[in-house]
Amino acid sequence: MRAVLMTSVLASSLILAGAAAAQSSIRPGQTVNGNFSAKDARMDDGSHYRCYVIQTEAGQAYTVTLRSSDFDTYLMAGAGTDCDETSVTNDDGPDMGTDSQLRFISNGGNWIIRANTLSEGETGSFRLTVSEGQRLRPTTQxxxxxxxxxxxxxxxxxxxxxxxxxxxxxxxxxxxxxxxxxxxxxxxxxxxxxxxxxxxxxxxxxxxxxxxxxxxxxxxxxxxxxxxxxxxxxxxxxxxxxxxxxxxxxxxx
Structure with missing residues (x-):
């Protein structure tokens, strides 16, 4: 009985680790429709999240939008592919209620996007969109x-x-x-x-x-x-x- 229990715990740990490490790719101009469930990875605060990697171009501006009618959304993004390394965040986009939107200018290479529920245990459907804007060169004035x-x-x-x-x-x-x-x-x-x-x-x-x-x-x-x-x-x-x-x-x- 003890061996069965230990095997069950180990299997559960591997499933959670796999969920936490899983990443999907997303392209500029693409919309991903998804659904958070109790099986999705969780942050330390108990909120569910998924990670997406986008290949970016240097000097290009990007807009990321996360929408849901089922839960309050939260977005994070950062250079690289580590879902724990984010530098840009947004809770409520401009005049968007509980939907989220963030923008960033890339120096090129991969960026990670973390689609997240704001509160613990929230589940439901969502729509994640990434779009390209104009190329921008930050001011040096x-x-x-x-x-x-x-x-x-x-x-x-x-x-x-x-x-x-x-x-x-x-x-x-x-x-x-x-x-x-x-x-x-x-x-x-x-x-x-x-x-x-x-x-x-x-x-x-x-x-x-x-x-x-x-x-x-x-x-x-x-x-x-x-x-x-x-x-x-x-x-x-x-x-x-x-x-x-x-x-x-x-x-x-």
Whole structure:
């Protein structure tokens, strides 16, 4: 009886491992109709998921849409073929209710797409679609800003992308005299995030970073800076968020 039980447990483990590792391919322009059941692989939170691999082209924009009338959908995607390595996520697409949609620009090669239920134990039918958009080259523009100045900006799909899939604009700031400088970012459309860098390119290790020090979802960095060239990223906290924002630079006493 013990041997039979152990065999049964081992078989069940292999089935679950196989389900978790299984991947299907999907092509741009293709729609996949599927159905989540209790047999599908589960995340740690108990939600069901399936993984799809798409072959992408460098510089190409892709839109992934997951729809279901049976459950609240959730999408994740990332470069490579590891279903656990995702950098772009979406719960509810723009004006799409509980359907999900995400967009990304690829550097080429394989991308993984994880179609997921938002909550534990949800099952039902779904429709997954991948479409190609226009070829985009992310902007390389660097916007100059001075102490005492405010600027309006917008994060959008054609902006640079951080490693976490979030969009950002780069601002160059020259400091003429040592002093306390405050950089603030406000947006009513996403959770703001700031990072301060040495040099004018918004690259390398950040000197400081902030999420909510401006109150609510506003970001603010206050640092004592010596004369020199600096830059900061006007960024969103989460991946693939778009919207209007304001940044300002002031001196602090």
């Amino acid at each position: 660097i916007v100059p800003i001075s102490v005492g100045e405010s600027r309006q900006g917008r994060l959008e799909f054609s902006d640079r992308q951080a490693d976490d899939g979030s969009f950002y604009d780069c601002y160059a700031l020259n400091i003429g005299a040592r002093g306390n400088v405050s950089i603030r970012m406000d947006s009513a459309q996403f959770d703001a995030y700031l990072s301060l860098h040495e040099g004018p390119q918004c690259d390398g290790e950040s000197l400081a970073a902030d999420d909510d020090s401006g109150g609510g979802t506003s970001a603010m960095i206050t640092e004592t800076l010596r004369p020199g060239s600096y830059s900061f990223r006007a960024n969103s906290l989460s991946s693939a968020q778009e919207g209007d924002y304001t940044v300002s630079v002031t001196t602090m006493r």
